[in-house]
Amino acid sequence: MKTAIIGGGPAGLYLAILLKKQWPETDITVYERNRADDTFGFGVVFSDATLDNFEKYDLPSYQRITREFAYWDDIAIHFKGTEHRIGGNGFCGCSRRTLLLILRDRAEELGVTLRYEVDVDDESLFADADLVVIADGINSRFRERNAEHFQPEVDLRPNKFAWMGSTRPLDAFTFIFQDTEWGPFIAHAYQYEAGRSTWVFETDPETFERAGLGQKTEAESAALMEEIFGWFLQGHKVLTNRSIWRNFPMIRNKRWVLGNRVLLGDAKASAHFSIGSGTKLAMEDAIALYEALRKDRTVAGALALYETGRREEVEKTQHAADVSLVWFEHVARFWNFDPVQFAFGVMTRAKAITYDNLRLRAPDFVADVDRTFARQVRERGFDVPVDQPDVPMFQPFRLRDMTIENRVVVSPMDMYSARDGVPGDWHLVHYGARATGGAGLIFTEMTCVSPQARITLGCTGLWNDEQEAAWKRIVEFVHANSATKICLQLGHSGRKGATKLMWEGMDRPLEEGAWDICSASPIPYFPDSQVPREITRADMEKIKAQFVEAAQRGERAGFDMLELHCAHGYLMASFLSPLTNQRSDEYGGTIENRLRFPLEVFDAMREVWPAHKPMSVRISATDWAEGGVTADDSVAIARAFSEHGVDLVDVSTGQTVREARPIYGRMFQTPFSDQIRNEAHVATMCVGNITTADQVNTILAAGRADLVALARPHLVDPFFTMKAAAWYGAKNVHCPPQYLVGKDQIFRNSVRDRQDLEDLKIRGKPKTRAELKLEAAEKPLAAE
Numbered sequence: 076m077k078t079a080i081i082g083g084g085p086a087g088l089y090l091a092i093l094l095k096k097q098w099p100e101t102d103i104t105v106y107e108r109n110r111a112d113d114t115f116g117f118g119v120v121f122s123d124a125t126l127d128n129f130e131k132y133d134l135p136s137y138q139r140i141t142r143e144f145a146y147w148d149d150i151a152i153h154f155k156g157t158e159h160r161i162g163g164n165g166f167c168g169c170s171r172r173t174l175l176l177i178l179r180d181r182a183e184e185l186g187v188t189l190r191y192e193v194d195v196d197d198e199s200l201f202a203d204a205d206l207v208v209i210a211d212g213i214n215s216r217f218r219e220r221n222a223e224h225f226q227p228e229v230d231l232r233p234n235k236f237a238w239m240g241s242t243r244p245l246d247a248f249t250f251i252f253q254d255t256e257w258g259p260f261i262a263h264a265y266q267y268e269a270g271r272s273t274w275v276f277e278t279d280p281e282t283f284e285r286a287g288l289g290q291k292t293e294a295e296s297a298a299l300m301e302e303i304f305g306w307f308l309q310g311h312k313v314l315t316n317r318s319i320w321r322n323f324p325m326i327r328n329k330r331w332v333l334g335n336r337v338l339l340g341d342a343k344a345s346a347h348f349s350i351g352s353g354t355k356l357a358m359e360d361a362i363a364l365y366e367a368l369r370k371d372r373t374v375a376g377a378l379a380l381y382e383t384g385r386r387e388e389v390e391k392t393q394h395a396a397d398v399s400l401v402w403f404e405h406v407a408r409f410w411n412f413d414p415v416q417f418a419f420g421v422m423t424r425a426k427a428i429t430y431d432n433l434r435l436r437a438p439d440f441v442a443d444v445d446r447t448f449a450r451q452v453r454e455r456g457f458d459v460p461v462d463q464p465d466v467p468m469f470q471p472f473r474l475r476d477m478t479i480e481n482r483v484v485v486s487p488m489d490m491y492s493a494r495d496g497v498p499g500d501w502h503l504v505h506y507g508a509r510a511t512g513g514a515g516l517i518f519t520e521m522t523c524v525s526p527q528a529r530i531t532l533g534c535t536g537l538w539n540d541e542q543e544a545a546w547k548r549i550v551e552f553v554h555a556n557s558a559t560k561i562c563l564q565l566g567h568s569g570r571k572g573a574t575k576l577m578w579e580g581m582d583r584p585l586e587e588g589a590w591d592i593c594s595a596s597p598i599p600y601f602p603d604s605q606v607p608r609e610i611t612r613a614d615m616e617k618i619k620a621q622f623v624e625a626a627q628r629g630e631r632a633g634f635d636m637l638e639l640h641c642a643h644g645y646l647m648a649s650f651l652s653p654l655t656n657q658r659s660d661e662y663g664g665t666i667e668n669r670l671r672f673p674l675e676v677f678d679a680m681r682e683v684w685p686a687h688k689p690m691s692v693r694i695s696a697t698d699w700a701e702g703g704v705t706a707d708d709s710v711a712i713a714r715a716f717s718e719h720g721v722d723l724v725d726v727s728t729g730q731t732v733r734e735a736r737p738i739y740g741r742m743f744q745t746p747f748s749d750q751i752r753n754e755a756h757v758a759t760m761c762v763g764n765i766t767t768a769d770q771v772n773t774i775l776a777a778g779r780a781d782l783v784a785l786a787r788p789h790l791v792d793p794f795f796t797m798k799a800a801a802w803y804g805a806k807n808v809h810c811p812p813q814y815l816v817g818k819d820q821i822f823r824n825s826v827r828d829r830q831d832l833e834d835l836k837i838r839g840k841p842k843t844r845a846e847l848k849l850e851a852a853e854k855p856l857a858a859e
């Protein structure tokens with residue numbers, strides 16, 4: 076098989092090595108436009124896991140690479156005069172030049188034809204090849220030439236960055252967050268060989284502009300970086316090598332294969348430098364393509380296999396890189412954080428590292444995080460211990476006069492089980508169980524303000540005395556048997572009304588017994604849904620009065636808190652989103668206009684709801700759809716509600732329009748809560764695919780939300796909070812006397828179970844290469 080590879084970067088060379096090693100008879104040519112020893116950039120970084128892969132696939136190059144590498148275990152975070160070090164990370168770096176020379180020599184040794192200084196343009200050069208590999212890097216000419224087919228998507232990120240180097244020795248992957256007169260600068264730095272370190276400098280576009288970097292030469296830029304980071308560089312120089320300031324392009328391609336041509340490495344998908352995975356991704360692509368060719372010896376079959384088999388892994392890495400780069404883009408948001416909390420945020424920004432795994436690796440650091448959190452709670456008037464504090468999840472929180480014992484919330488969940496809007500025995504048992512399970516706060520399902528406001532015939536309501544009495548019974552049970560507080564969520568279904576029960580067809584229109592529905596504009600949810608009537612001023616007044624009456628009933632029923640449901644495409648949400656609100660009156664158009672009706676309803680409720688009791692609003696922080704509500708809009712929405720006296724924003728997303736394309740994943744809505752909390756400066760509750768106490772602690776400790784709600788996990792585990800309390804030894808969690816012996820037992824057992832699991836994890840964890848190297852260096856030399 077004749078193979079042409081365009082591009083002699085890590086991806087192209089490593090593929091050539093793997094193919095030639097397995098099939099020595101194949102004719103493989105690598106075309107590279109640069110000279111053989113000509114390379115840009117400084118160091119590259121690999122994790123231990125990536126090196127394990129290289130060891131498996133080509134031992135000689137692995138051995139040469141690892142001989143040259145600098146190893147480190149720690150991540151060091153410098154911020155406002157503090158340094159936090161977190162160990163156990165297992166990384167190593169080597170010079171990009173050395174890496175390429177090793178790969179070049181190994182390829183040559185195996186008999187690969189390497190043609191340097193050939194800038195491939197003429198396609199006839201590889202017209203007779205059976206396989207053409209497009210590994211020509213981030214600005215790939217051959218990808219662009221076939222852009223219609225590959226459908227590349229280039230997302231040019233706003234921040235500016237430049238790869239530079241230094242002679243400053245470093246013993247950790249080092250992040251420096253530096254204040255300057257122009258704004259914040261960040262350095263991502265690591266050593267890759269003795270006396271050489273890579274320094275990627277990053278800043279936001281406004282700071283870049285203010286610092287005049289656009290007008291500076293490479294040398295002037297380096298001089299400015301030397302000045303800014305001089306205190307750390309300790310007289311070492313900042314070096315340049317084509318160190319041009321650029322914007323990072325996140326590259327994705329819809330298709331990776333065109334006939335016998337295939338995209339590899341940066342040409343196919345890039346990963347932001349903050350997770351250090353560009354070269355890893357490129358070389359692991361080569362491994363994946365090689366594996367596909369081993370499995371299927373036809374080019375077409377193998378390429379199809381490569382594309383389907385590799386895509387998920389690449390997308391996962393890109394997603395982690397996306398989350399990480401966004402964190403760096405918004406670093407100003409966290410600038411006022413306590414340095415310990417800030418450092419915890421840096422470590423946990425991309426989801427892979429969490430509270431619990433940091434606790435194993437860096438117990439002192441996490442103890443510091445816990446103390447910092449507890450100190451902040453104390454500053455809010457709680458008499459909590461600071462020296463031996465409970466974990467963040469079990470720290471109390473206050474909204475107006477309502478205090479909750481811990482930060483776990485049962486998210487609102489419609490049970491679709493009411494009769495004529497009256498909550499029955501099911502509801503008593505459901506809410507009662509979740510309250511006795513220890514959550515700090517539980518929300519009712521969306522409780523509707525009139526028969527027409529119901530989503531389904533099974534929804535609960537609060538428009539008559541019978542419903543009020545039934546809710547009162549539930550609230551009284553919760554108060555009598557737990558320390559849990561209970562919040563009433565009030566809503567109006569709008570254009571999603573008159574639909575079927577969840578298990579009969581979510582949001583699908585009722586075939587029989589439907590009532591007339593209304594919305595901000597007459598746009599049906601599904602094309603075959605009922606077309607809602609555009610609500611009039613008179614309707615608005617009537618509906619507002621219904622919300623007020625329900626709030627008054629809620630107060631009489633004894634609820635501790637009240638939420639106005641403005642999310643998920645129901646009536647209030649239909650006003651907020653420009654996709655569902657196309658009104659031409661003062662209730663449509665600008666965001667101020669779209670907010671008008673929800674705020675009028677909120678104000679009217681706030682007026683009758685006792686001043687000492689808190690109110691929240693639930694919003695969909697994005698529509699996940701073109702032209703819809705964006706995260707930035709949701710900050711404006713949160714600010715507006717906050718100005719009107721909202722105490723907490725309950726941050727959900729989507730479910731507003733059918734064309735939404737949400738990006739799901741663990742804790743996928745948390746970034747929206749983070750943005751709202753830290754930009755609009757209002758307390759938030761986050762929710763969405765949060766399933767473990769570890770995640771709850773991670774979110775809280777990083778300051779990304781004040782409360783964490785879980786919905787589906789609570790459906791199958793009312794005692795989620797009690798179990799987590801036992802796990803972390805948080806003794807203050809309330810338990811009804813009837814269950815105390817169960818609490819005693821689980822607390823006793825959990826201490827042991829946790830110790831066993833942690834020991835197992837520590838013992839089972841292979842030593843990092845840095846640890847092995849240190850051990851080897853410390854061993855006494857064998858006697859001759």
Ligand SMILES: Cc1cc2nc3c(=O)[nH]c(=O)nc-3n(C[C@H](O)[C@H](O)[C@H](O)COP(=O)(O)OP(=O)(O)OC[C@H]3O[C@@H](n4cnc5c(N)ncnc54)[C@H](O)[C@@H]3O)c2cc1C
Nearest residue numbers: 082084085086108116117118119195211212340341353357
């Ligand atoms: C300027 C720069 C500096 C960088 N510095 C670092 C760093 O210090 N550390 C780090 O970890 N990562 C760095 N990166 C990112 C990292 O290099 C990539 O993620 C990784 O190298 C991807 O490997 P690749 O083989 O897919 O692409 P590349 O390494 O980009 O290799 C592509 C190769 O194709 C060649 N080529 C392109 N077009 C043609 C053509 N028409 N004909 C022939 N040859 C062609 C190019 O010369 C290049 O050698 C840097 C990237 C750039 C652009």
Ligand SMILES: Cc1cc2nc3c(=O)[nH]c(=O)nc-3n(C[C@H](O)[C@H](O)[C@H](O)COP(=O)(O)O)c2cc1C
Nearest residue numbers: 486487488489520521727762763764765785786787
């Ligand atoms: C069965 C069910 C019913 C729900 N009903 C409501 C509701 O009445 N009001 C509401 O605001 N959200 C409702 N939600 C959304 C949840 O509150 C929550 O935002 C969502 O399920 C994501 O959280 P999770 O990943 O923890 O399940 C419901 C979710 C489920 C699973």
